[in-house]
Amino acid sequence: MSAQDVTITLPDGATKTVAAGTTIADFVKTQIGPGLAKAALFATIDGAEVDLSRTLDRSAKLAIFTTKNPESLDLVRHDAAHIVASVVQRLFPGTQVTIGPTTDDGFYYDFARDTPFTPEDLERIEQAANEEIRADHPFVRKEVSKDEALALFERLGEKFKLEIIEDIFAKGATTLTLYSHGDWTDFCLGPHGPSTGRVGVIKLLSVAGAYWRGDHRNAQLQRIYGTAFFTQKDLDAWMTQQEEARKRDHRKLGKELDLFAFHPAAPGAVFWTANGTMIFTILAGAMRRLCLSNGYAEIKTPLLYNKMLWEKSGHWGKYRENMFLILDPEADDTLAVEDRASFSLKPMNCPSHHLFYEMKRRSYRELPLRLHTQDVLHRNEATGVLSGLTRVRQFQQDDAHIYLMESQITDEVKRLAAMIAKVYAAFGLEFTAKFATRPEQKIGDDALWDRAEAALRAALEETGLPYELKPGDGAFYGPKIDFDVADSIGRKWQLGTIQLDYVAPERFELGYIGPDNNEHRPVVIHRAIYGSFERFIGILIEHYAGNFPVWLAPEQVRILPVHDRHLAWAEEVQARLLAAGLRVDVDRSRSKLGAQIRDAQLAKIPYALVIGDKEVEAQGVSPRKHGTGKDADLGLQTLDAFLAVIQPEAEIPY
């Protein structure tokens, strides 16, 4: 080994010695093998991702990544974003480029162009992008100084890029890395694959407006969404999977299973059908029982309040845009709308609960005082954000406010974490916790926030739950822990929340008499477990793909008489199941059994009971279990045997 040699350690521990300055590509070809050299996409040197064109200048650990490594998909999608940007600029001269990152499922690229891209434009771009892949242009890396970078993008007339370059150097960079393929150049951290040909296949998905730097006061850009895969087969598999996800869309299933509806006369407000209402009330009742057994009291408070309440709570200053205002008919109509408003529908329950709390003297012996409410809330959401059950204007939360002493925070947060875990487990929902700290728009001084954040975080640490930090994501009145759940196909939803609030007790001058006979200030915890019933039911529909467990199914059993002469026994069975507390219907259509079964299957009813001559003779039933294919028929059995199967499944698990 000469002084100019370096020692390279491979992931399996093997070491190789080569001359310093050898490129990774050459190293792989000569020291490992031409097979891997051909398959390689990028590498890591001591864990840092690099291009294969980089040289080995010091002894280090080297790992080579190919299409077999999951990380590589993200790399080719980044390559794909560059390719799309290059063909867009070729096909649509004058279009400016901005940024083009990868996402979980693919990538997007934001363009500045006056005329929006049409679906036909997208097809042309996709075709040209895939031609660019076939042209197999190498990605060429080059480092330049700030002046060179500015000169280049100045000449290209890319004003958004110039802005980004200034930022990058302002943050302390000394050089900028350029990547070119064909005659097109962009800058980015890299790495990129060896050439465009390694991308496989690009599929463009949609075009949408997006604001420059995500700020709605900035220019609106045209965002092209796309994805890329190594092979057409992978892409097809992904497209099929997307298709499957669309089949369990709660809006589609809500119609098919007759759970809920919307009407243009009340945008963002749900019409719950009998089926949907059944699910809603089961969830509401289950939460009531859980709260009762955890020392909560349920209360009801008014929906409509004089604006003086909102001024006191701080909502008038921070939340008015989202509130439905009732205008005073006597008011001077030259005034601004908010000055004519006299009342508002409540967008949150907290101020109502604070009023309730302060209606009488409170003792430390009452604390923690846990107030639970499922009242209706209204928030005037922007038209563009409404979406099925997940984003509505009228909704109900499984809301509660807990008034307690600072010393009780840890125990209470632990109690809440246990309740949350129990509820989500009942649905088979996996969850993760996120700790969110003070946002820019906030009320209360920093000293108060310091205490609130420290207390909540300490309590969270004590629960032992793993959590992720979300700085600046707190509510305007306090820090919070949000609970994200993942549904059966891995999608994440934010549901439960625990929010600590030192500000409201100050504003509402809440107090309790302590053991020292002096008045003290309580702390408030805001908490919800389902979040909103509407969103939660939407998520459950998708999680179960409409196949509700017996305890949640609006119709648990459907009885299918084979012939009219079996109706008498069918009705007898129905009466006995109803008496056992089950939700049961009889199919009185005169269709053939096959059609009756099909209807019951499509309605996703957990059990269908076939009743024909055999069953009447034996005074029994033949249950058929939904969704179990060839094993669906459970065979002739007594009613008691069937009850023994279904009753445990009908029990609410929390």
Next chain:
RNA sequence: GCCGAUGUAGCUCAGGGGUAGAGCAGCUGAUUCGUAAUCAGCAGGCCGGCGGUUCGAAACCGCCCAUCGGCUCCA
């Protein structure tokens, strides 16, 4: 709120400047049938709303409403 797309029967969807179509669902009749669709007939629509262009508009244009995909925001 912003950008784009869409809106035809209860549902799913064809059609497209010259009298509005299908399947399923519904209703009526026949069929009484054993584990995912029995047959026939009937009925059903101001083609989202308002304006405009045109001899003629469901179709073309404008505005509005709603929905969908995103952005900002969020339970």
